[in-house]
Amino acid sequence: MSNANLLIAANTVWVVIAAILVMFMQAGFAFLEAGLTRMKNAAHIAGKNVLIFGVCSLVYWAVGFGIAFGDGNRFTGTSGFAPSVDSMLAIGKAPYSFFTTVPGAAGYLFEVVFAGVSLAIVWGAMAERAKVWVYFVFGVAFTLIYSVVSHWIWHSGGWLFGLGMQDFAGSTVVHYQGALAALAGALLLGPRIGKFEGGRGNPIPGHNIPYAVLGTIILWFGWFGFNPGSTLGVVTGDRVGFFAYVALITNLAAAAGAVSGAVTAWLVLRKPDISMMLNGVLAALVAVTAASGFVAPWAAVVIGLVSGVIAVVGVLAVERIGIDDPIGAVAVHGVSGVWGTLATGLFAVPALAATLNTGRGGFVYTGSLHQVWVQLLGLAAVGAFTFSASFACLWTMKRLWGIRVEEETETAGLDVSEHGMWGYPEFYIPVPGGYGTESHGHLLGQAHQHRPQVPPQSVEEAA
């Protein structure tokens, strides 16, 4: 076994595991989103993440991966569609010459889960009112849009990469893009029934905050694949184990975002709102995504602290301007994605930019705004392309068949209307032998016989 092969083997272990962690972020989004919306839509909202990741995986295999990472020109890949056995086993060969550290299969796996994350973000702002078929059709469309932009910024032949844009793991590619489509969707769908009744933003609290907590921890966990895995190997330049450094930076930013989100909510809302604190974590993770390979620990803390403020203020501001974004996708992934992309231009350590061979040192080290301008250019180009493409696509769908469910359907909930089932049926319908049925009365009788642990007085006190 040669050393070169051992290195590829080690790279593949790391990249595949990182991909697996990122794939698990689907559970994070499913529970974050289901937790922050209403009971009557819970099965729909959690379940559609699985379905859409399926759609995305197939489309990305057939077309997206070739667009994003197949050999091609500065604007798109032009080869590597529906890849075969051989191209997936090869390392550093056409049509995937981009992947020199791992086999093509590891490349596909690592990249498809990123597409899946970007797509998961989209639905946050469209929750509780879109038709089921929209998920299928726009899922396909967005996967293709996403793939084009990832070619621009991540492929070594892409035009923004060529200009030196720094987006280590995708504040722009993944998060900002997802938020742009989410914004288009929210604008075209309009707000949920009752959201702006009476002329102000009425809160529609999520039905299960522990779900949202679980979702957030899963996302934090998965982000250790997202950012550190973006090294695509175990050695980066001449740094052995550089991905550990990326993990450190990621964790510091997330930690700062938690504290900052909680404190900001305490100051602004007069209570340390839990969901705002969670948003602070996520906004910080989003922001540090571009920066995680480029910045120093202190800068990670600064990025996270600012993101926590962005999360709280941003979510309130989006509501203030009349956009109904149930999960806060526009603020958390969009505004914070922009912040992270710019912050990289401010804080990039010159030595790390050299290690990664991407762009230059940031403003605080070089005194030059060059890198900030490159980042801004990238944001502008992606903003124009992704928002207009997404808006055009959804607008066309809206005109042709409509993208929003009927009022009655929305009121009844998507679970029963769109899927013919309930997320928690025992709270809604009599289930044979279930809670709330005659058996339940019987079963409460049982309870009185069976529970030696609850003292009689407390039962009576409560009765």
Next chain:
Amino acid sequence: MSNANLLIAANTVWVVIAAILVMFMQAGFAFLEAGLTRMKNAAHIAGKNVLIFGVCSLVYWAVGFGIAFGDGNRFTGTSGFAPSVDSMLAIGKAPYSFFTTVPGAAGYLFEVVFAGVSLAIVWGAMAERAKVWVYFVFGVAFTLIYSVVSHWIWHSGGWLFGLGMQDFAGSTVVHYQGALAALAGALLLGPRIGKFEGGRGNPIPGHNIPYAVLGTIILWFGWFGFNPGSTLGVVTGDRVGFFAYVALITNLAAAAGAVSGAVTAWLVLRKPDISMMLNGVLAALVAVTAASGFVAPWAAVVIGLVSGVIAVVGVLAVERIGIDDPIGAVAVHGVSGVWGTLATGLFAVPALAATLNTGRGGFVYTGSLHQVWVQLLGLAAVGAFTFSASFACLWTMKRLWGIRVEEETETAGLDVSEHGMWGYPEFYIPVPGGYGTESHGHLLGQAHQHRPQVPPQSVEEAA
């Protein structure tokens, strides 16, 4: 540090991590199963997975691992029981000469979690009505049955391995076996009260679909250890990082299963039922388990698409013939396990069969049904052995002490009857200071003071 040792170290990292991922599938089964059954049994159903994995781990250490992977004859291992420190640290030495790429401890760890998965499948069809002691006793028995078959197919000295049977990660060994025992259990237990009242299959909807979604994503996540880890190392034949390819194949099949399950349910049930879509994912993962090292990407998609149909039609068919299988284990793990085993015989790429040094190319490449016949022979042998052994064991237990709870116990729910507690006590009994007690009234009063966010009109509208 020699290259040979570095390779073993890298192998061990990969195999141990894969084992850890597979272990986590217990959470997937716990939440899938708890989500698809009723509230009154939720603590029992989720909790028994932990207990049973404990039983399985001990039995497999004492006996099962020796039967499955200890040196022995064509039908069983005859050594390596209750392994010592030395045999667990050794690599490629008796009594575990089978494990040449990793230390014995990594072998144990990787194999015990597979036994745990097979055992977890069993209970799906027996849910909501079996006595607690059955889990202990049949848990022991099935672990031993399972170990025998895994010796036949996976140990290089096993008779089915010798014939060239291709079951890369266990469509037959793990899933089909689990489903056979599940079927035996469902037949001997009979249906739940009310299931076939009125002569037809009355649906008993699961109480928490988001749990089932979480369970499914955890299983998909864990399957990236299950299939790719079955390479038992980072280099396979002369392919560096071949496990990444296995992961790719696994993901494509699951994705196709999600889409196919949803579409099939839409056509058959007129709604894209979420739990059917989840079954599609799982059926596809089950089917691709045998095939994942052998087939091309397009074949993975075909396998997944067919599995999605199997999941929907199979679950309905099992109910139609009068078997009450609350989780769909027989269809999803049994029928789809058979499909995957046969599909491998159809679609195996000759070059990959050569890489894995197991069997021959499949029908579509060779025009020969040889491999399909080998697969069928394996299915027949395992079907006969595992079903009859499981049935005999459960039948004896039923005769001796009974395996089904009393009607009153089943009606009240296993949580309170068998464990003396509730899964969600605040919905069933007055908990001091809990929901529904006097404090709750007090607390609702609090709510009116504390929630500035809910506009008065919406509260009144709702009242």
Next chain:
Amino acid sequence: MSNANLLIAANTVWVVIAAILVMFMQAGFAFLEAGLTRMKNAAHIAGKNVLIFGVCSLVYWAVGFGIAFGDGNRFTGTSGFAPSVDSMLAIGKAPYSFFTTVPGAAGYLFEVVFAGVSLAIVWGAMAERAKVWVYFVFGVAFTLIYSVVSHWIWHSGGWLFGLGMQDFAGSTVVHYQGALAALAGALLLGPRIGKFEGGRGNPIPGHNIPYAVLGTIILWFGWFGFNPGSTLGVVTGDRVGFFAYVALITNLAAAAGAVSGAVTAWLVLRKPDISMMLNGVLAALVAVTAASGFVAPWAAVVIGLVSGVIAVVGVLAVERIGIDDPIGAVAVHGVSGVWGTLATGLFAVPALAATLNTGRGGFVYTGSLHQVWVQLLGLAAVGAFTFSASFACLWTMKRLWGIRVEEETETAGLDVSEHGMWGYPEFYIPVPGGYGTESHGHLLGQAHQHRPQVPPQSVEEAA
């Protein structure tokens, strides 16, 4: 790529992944703790884990890591505070000469998640009644206390390490310390309202046992990073892949704890209580933490079996002496942590102590109690230091500003009182378009039209 660098790369892959697994244990604690307490506090209890891990990560970066693993004297590290880019990328250099197998960043990452686990344990005994600011302030204080002790026992220059104390992954450092602070907190807070009303320990059942099951499985899963990752590399002494052995030992103990906890509960409480079984798993994992690199498989089983008994009897005993510990932290992490530390002194295999170059063989092999005395000395020193420091800190906080919420706040629940929101709002307040509102009535009407699956008779039977 030199072999030395390949080894460091492989070490870093393993250590970083192990750290990620341990980080995920925060989700385990969040769901274990939320599941075992009441609905009205669920958002607070789950959410504060995220916040506190954020606080811990920042403090540990600024100060704790330097205290624990910076170069210094026998009692504390005196360098490496707020580490820079260079020190995080370096391997085996000042101020972190301790980390010779991985870069400093991997060291930080692996150690900060351990601090986070120890801190998570603290709150278990303080659940449902502490003020929010306590989490911030004592979170900072405990992180520092913890760091000092980890220097004593784990840093090669620490005084207890020098005496040969064996605490492989922290039964003492992490679990016993957490439990000592938890005990101090429970004593200073006093019991929850109603807990000892009528002079006896009234059970206050946790609101969601499936959450507790999920939490336990996540913890078991994460423990495969916790113990095996503590090798800090893929080769230990001359054992390649020794961490796999540690994983095996960990799994066997946990399995024995599950069985033993269930059986003990069956005998003592006359029912196989699910939460007691889960406590058995956790107590076993706690106990085997110190022992996991030192003992034989049979000893792991013994350690686990005893721990299962400790979990049940310990939890009941703590309640009997009038301490209200909602999650059982004192028994599960404290008593079992002591047991595990001592058991290592009893059962350590001499050859493994030599491999780890720490202490001597245990009593059953050497006939000498030397190692047991060393372990006892360590327990005594840590007990005195951590308990008194934690008590003093919390006592001061109590005197200055109070650490317990008002009675009205506790009765209403911390979610609404401290955070201005509900964990499950639809059970408490009218949510626009939510469960229990007018829309729900409408939606139940819908349900009758939309559910073809529930047979009419069962609906009527239930009505």
